[in-house]
Amino acid sequence: MNFYKPMLAKSTSKPFSGKDWIFELKWDGFRAIAYVDDFFTIQSRNAKELKHFFPELEELKQLSKNVVVDGEIVTTVYCVLPCPIGGQTVTKRYSP
Numbered sequence: 001m002n003f004y005k006p007m008l009a010k011s012t013s014k015p016f017s018g019k020d021w022i023f024e025l026k027w028d029g030f031r032a033i034a035y036v037d038d039f040f041t042i043q044s045r046n047a048k049e050l051k052h053f054f055p056e057l058e059e060l061k062q063l064s065k066n067v068v069v070d071g072e073i074v075t076t077v078y079c080v081l082p083c084p085i086g087g088q089t090v091t092k093r094y095s096p
Contacts, residue, residue, distance in 0.1 A: 006033045006045045006070050029074030036060045036067045 008031065032050055034042045040061050042050040051058065054073060 001035055001037055001066065001068070003035070003043075004033060004068060004070070006031050008045060027072050027074040029072040032071070032073055034060060034069040034071075036063075036069065037065050042073075 030050075031045050032042050033045075034040070034057065040051060040058055042054060042057060044050055050073075057073070060067075060069065
């Protein structure tokens with residue numbers, strides 16, 4: 001399986017739109033990339049191993065094999081706005 005760098009946001013001088021682009025909300029989570037095959041690993045954008053901090057994500061092995069998932073690890077919390085929880089909830093679990 002090939003290893004990749006997670007896609008990261010880039011700054012631009014002005015907003016744009018196009019049929020070849022998909023934009024997503026800023027979730028304020030933890031950027032990571034998961035490799036799912038006979039082995040399982042989750043790596044930070046700096047190639048640090050994260051699977052021990054997010055053991056519940058090992059369930060990805062039950063869904064498919066030979067897959068690379070690039071995304072952001074976030075928590076969802078139901079609360080009355082404004083909700084004081086953001087990326088801090090996820091980043092508290094990671095302490096290198």
